[in-house]
Each structure stands twice: as structure tokens, then as C-alpha cells.
Amino acid sequence: MSGPAITPIDSAAFEALVRARRDVRHFRTDPLDESDVEWLLSMAHRAPSVGLSQPWRFVRIETAGLRERLARHVDAQVSAAGEAYEGDQDRLYRSLKLHGLREAPVLFAVYCDEGTETGHHLGAVTMPEARRYSCVMAVHTLWLAARTRGIGMGWVSIMESEDVDAMLDIPANWACLGLLCLGRPESEEDAPELERRGWEQRTDWRSVVVKR
16 A cells, blocks of 8 residues: 655645744743644654664653753753853853743653664664664654644753753663753744854755765
8 A cells, every 4th residue: 555645745845844943942831732742742753763663752841840950950051061162152152042941831851762672673783873863853753743833842952861860760771862842932933043143054055965
């Protein structure tokens, strides 16, 4: 049985979707419909994975006290990371909002189960890191799916995974890939915040292609 036909108009719609994706840090606090959250997770679970291992694990943070502990931890890491910058770059860095852990109505920690037996280790014997790559695919799938429903996402990586693991009581064979903030963006922007604020500009795609 063949799958659904992909028509040329799908390409244009997909390009618009990719261009609309943002790393959101400014969220409205109104809650998301639980049906939307469940749909996003179901779409993430359709992502490709090495050996069909499906190693992604989404830990939902629902306790206010735990959310605040995570936010304070990330605040401390943001401050520490800023010590690497000087002058104008330091001032710009200190002015950036780098997470929405307190405002986003939905918060996940995303993990890779590196000890999973699902998939029977196919494709991961010589390259076990492929499981983490699979989890990144799931996160990106969720990210794009969120945009189709007007939901924004921010991926927070400025953290010490060991500290987060301890807060969440995570199994030893799970590897943390970050914290995901989900909610309605305060505003829709034409360009990423880091580009608008002058932190960095997106390069031309041709500059990252190497020929041999």
C-alpha cells in the first residue's frame, strides 16, 4: 500500500513552516489545551530513530517548586556562562532573555534512554551516539509541529545535566538533552531574537557545504 501523495504545494508550505520556527523565550502564561500537548508528543514519537529504538523520554515538570528550582539553576548557569564575555558583548549577553522556564505553561526535560533494548541495538553498536541524534530528531519534529498550531518552543541548554538529573530523579542510563519550554509566544517575529538583537547573523547555506 502506498503512502499519501506529496504535492508541490507541500514544499512551499514546509519552507514557510521551517522559516517560521523560532527559539522562543518570551511566552504568554495562558495554558495550552491538553489535546494539543498530547498531539505534539504523538508527532515527536513519529520521528525517525536508529534501529527504531525510539529512545526519547519526555519528563513533564508539573510541580511549581521543582519548576522554580530548575529556573534558579539555569539562572545561575546563565550568569556563570556570561563570565566568558567582555565589553559590549558582555553587556548584550546580560540583556538577553535566555529561557522562559517561569512563564511557559508547559515544561519538559528531554532525555535519551541510552540503555534501551528497543530496536535490539541495530545501528547503535558502532555509533551509540545515534540514539541521541534520534532524540534530537524527535525534538525538532515536536518543534515544527508546535508551529502548525501557533505554539512556540524554547530549547534550554545552559544547565548542568547532573544537577537536573538529581532534581528529577532520573535513571543513570538516561542522558539529558535539555529543557523544553512550550507555550504561545508573546509576539510573532520575522527573524530570530539573536539576529534581531545583533548577537549573530544567519550565514548563507552555501558557506557550510564542503566538497571533496
